[in-house]
Amino acid sequence: MLPVTRRATSALRAITFAASSSRCITRQPIARLSLPSTSIQPQYIRSFTSYFPRLQQYAEAETEELSQSEGQHEFTRFEELAENNIISPKVIDTLTKRMNIHDMTEVQKMTINHCLDGSDVIAQAKTGTGKTLAFLLPIVQRILRDGSLEQRTRQRASVGDIRALIISPTRELAEQIAVEAKKVVANTAVKVQTAVGGTQKSQHLRQMQFEGCHILVGTPGRVLDIISDRSTGVSLENIETFVLDEADRLLDIGFAPAIADIQSYMPPRAERNRQTLMFSATVPKSVVQLVRETLRPDFKFIRTVDPNEVQTHEHIPQQVVFGKGLQNQIPIIMEVAYNAMQAHKQDSKNTMPFKAIVYFGSTAEVAMAFDAFTKMRDPDAPRSMFQPHPLDPCRLYQMHGKLAQAQRTRESEGFRRAESAILFSSDVTARGMDFPNVSHVIQIGLPRSSDDYVHRVGRTGRAGKSGEGWLVLNNDERGDIERKMRNSGVDLKEADLVTASLDMTRAAQIPAHISRLLKYVEVGVKSVPYNTKAATYAALLGVLQQQNPNRRKQAQLDMMNNLAKYGWGMQQPPPISPKLAQRIGFGGLQGLRLEEERPREFGDRDGRGGDRFGGRDGGTRGYGGGSRDGGRSFGRDAPPSGKGVYGGGSRGSGDAFDAMGMGGGSSRGGPRGGSGGLGGRGGGRDFNRR
């Protein structure tokens, strides 16, 4: 008989109270595997104790053992779950010997027992704390308790014997959960399959029919598609566990009807007991209200994070940097990357290789930044297809919903494996994705909500590792971010970067290494096709309107036009469709160009527009252009002093990039005596797939 402690039991009462009153409490994580909650009806316990005799023992033990001293028989290691017949030794062996996972995290300690006893559970725990295993282990254990499974699976694979269905909001997350589940069941007869959009449905179905399926992991649309097609034979008649991972996101982005439809293919609960589990790092009260009807009235709301405490990890320093304009954003990313790579170079033992995810508010921005970064290189080095990328050995990837699924998979896998890399991403990777060793998360622009901020930051500092969060905003967004984060407890420290405070609209003196960074940026941005810039311009107008509804529209447009002119080197801002102008209420603003007005002189390679950076010699003066005395501003003449403008000391200064191996010599006169100039259009060689 296992004794439990008073604290464990009373804590469970608190959780039960929280669930039944919908008040968000349960302050402290309870670090022990403990009794089933007293709120479970005796009837209900009995039905489960036929499967789990130990639970009956716990129930009997409850009153008599309350006085046992604290800390006794507290399970903290997975091995103990096998030793005590709670989880199959086959599974625990895999965990400990193959996956090298031994100690349970708080959320695992707190939820495994409740999930095993059949309760409906909403679990909230910080990002990267092992929620996936927390729901996978009980699922697998429930399946394994059916001793005949192995024999039946050997005889005939079936798609009519699905015991658990796990729904996730994105394809990548579903695939990732399936990979983790396959690892966990490697030593058993349990079969895991996926059903995700964007992939060959028939191929997956054939595989499922051939191998059988006990755990199905998928996205709502594809799962519904498969189960509603009776001819597939896929059935949820035997379902025991239904999991909504990132439950709040699933409901937030309008999957609720699909999820309700999926549930309609499951037997009514009165006929067949079914457990529902919902896991996320953020569970707004509204979601608890929304899912009440889906869950049994005695569901457990388990939080290992106090709603009044910070929802991000203390070990992830989070900094906000306010840029002078939108045109400062790419230089800021570059400076963060440079600083981090330098730090790692100087102290590789104590700093991680630079591996970052950069989040943007729109697909167009992701595509544009990726394009600009892949095309960056040293303008002064001899032109050669073997010229290393300025950020070498950091590789570049992108991820957003407009990529074909095969490319999404390639990008995601490439980033996963890379030691040093940048992933430019939309919010498709913001939740649940477990890329190893991400050292930095850089968010560009105001996040939609503090929850979105928390999930994005959570891609770093996972499983106790270190990491940094960066938020890049505009100077006038201080009030907005304060308001957004007010109740999240997130502690953002303001940081200063040279590229943030730089006024890109005028000449300035700057350190040599920053000058060099800006030259790389210029080369990259210059090589981005006009159409991409125009699409990004239009998309950003919409995004900014949403993010900053209080900013004056004229100010918004002026910011955008500065970005086009000083950030992207365009002679004029690209025209937008009158329809878009009307939709966002920009009609009649000064400086707005509508599509009909497009002048012919714009023609560049695709005949659509000119480029302020001009051709080989930097056109109307760009960020540097290889001037002896340093660069030139984006559109202003160099000051008479002849001091470097965005390029001080570039001449043969042998700046830090050389030391880093981040490119050749500096501008003219540098070690390699580069010829300057980038060959205009030809300079746009795609250095992708780095």
Ligand SMILES: Nc1ncnc2c1ncn2[C@@H]1O[C@H](COP(=O)(O)OP(=O)(O)OP(=O)(O)O)[C@@H](O)[C@H]1O
């Ligand atoms: N007990 C454990 N000990 C060490 N590592 C663990 C443990 N449990 C899980 N992990 C590892 O921690 C990482 C994060 O786990 P997981 O992706 O499940 O986190 P999560 O809580 O679901 O995060 P998110 O909120 O971002 O979805 C994974 O690489 C996983 O293998």
